[in-house]
Amino acid sequence: MTGRAAVVLMLLLVAFGPCNVAALPGSSTTPDIVSTITTTAMASCGCTNASLFTENSPVAACRKAILIETIDRLINETFGDRLAQLEAAVQPTTTTPTCFAADTRFMLANGSSAPLTAMTTGDILKCVNNTDGTVIDCPITTMGHVEHTLETTFMRLHYVDSQNQPQVLVVTPDHFLFAPTKNMTECGNLPNGDYIAAYNFGVGSPLVVYENDCLRTTLVTAVDHVVQNGFYSPATTTTTVVAEGVVASIYSESELSPDFYDILMSPLIREVESNLPIKDYENGLHPYILKVFEIITTELTPEEAAYAYDAVDQEFRAKNGVMTKEEITQVFLDAKGSL
């Protein structure tokens, strides 16, 4: 994720996420921290309180090393949970549309597969209709997030296809894949189940795969992790894709409420936005998503943002689930100073 998006998302999470600033250890811990640093440095550097800050170079070097180590440890102890939350928050995948490794092949309407970099928005993929569970054709409408080269840690889910060939899907761990609640013994429509984050899948977990016009379940044979460069979050009208043969969502686990996430994404999945080759997209979040996040995090108070979430929800219902990017953005702009 680029610096700017990371900062915006971090701010978003600080403002609206699970990190409660008021609940953090406050200034009352400062004297304890100073005294811990001093005593640790004195003990470790073999110096007195008075000589701790001398120019004597061995003491100064020791002091510097000890201070960095001690401050680091204190920060970890004091803010560890919060740091972990913030680190998780700025992982692009926790708050933005889901991510497939850059070389992931998606099934096209004619049954062949290709990486997104060989495609253009408007190209027709094979998708699953979540309402009736049938496999249908659906267009790539736009890209939610593009990172052509960013180094990213992915999860690899291995399975064996009907030709006994090993297959592997490379996705970020929070990416939603379809988890069926029962095994299918024959080809059929999508069985009962849910889209859940990839990290829930282990060896033996059932997956739904699609090959040779047959939708069926199979079991994960192995799971491991890999670092690769680049990822893509395509949007499709059905919010589903067939990636490396596996039925997957275009979404991932998010700190945002599912209702708001659906509203936010709705203009991006309703219609094809352009005919831009995917390799020509610039790195980063979709500009509309970035804009809404920027308004929420830099222009609105938490109260105004909460008001805006309600307002956009009401307007979305009133308009039968059809709002443009501009209309949604406007609700957030209008919330400024409204209370």
Ligand SMILES: *[C@@H]1O[C@H](CO)[C@@H](O)[C@H](O)[C@H]1NC(C)=O
């Ligand atoms: C070291 O000096 C500081 C400042 O004078 C004092 O507050 C602190 O108690 C001293 N610490 C020890 C361990 O003597």
Ligand SMILES: *[C@@H]1O[C@H](CO)[C@@H](O)[C@H](O)[C@H]1NC(C)=O
């Ligand atoms: C602080 O936490 C980070 C991240 O978990 C870790 O890499 C580092 O070693 C820790 N430092 C200390 C001094 O405990």
Ligand SMILES: *[C@@H]1O[C@H](CO)[C@@H](O)[C@H](O)[C@H]1NC(C)=O
């Ligand atoms: C399927 O469609 C793609 C994109 O239109 C095309 O490049 C490919 O050659 C087609 N494959 C087959 C087997 O027809």
Ligand SMILES: *[C@@H]1O[C@H](CO)[C@@H](O)[C@H](O)[C@H]1NC(C)=O
């Ligand atoms: C999905 O299935 C439902 C129920 O059969 C149908 O009404 C709807 O038109 C289908 N959607 C698409 C895009 O084919």
Ligand SMILES: *[C@@H]1O[C@H](CO)[C@@H](O)[C@H](O)[C@H]1NC(C)=O
């Ligand atoms: C699916 O089949 C596998 C292997 O036969 C079994 O271990 C697993 O429990 C089954 N899962 C369900 C949900 O029935």
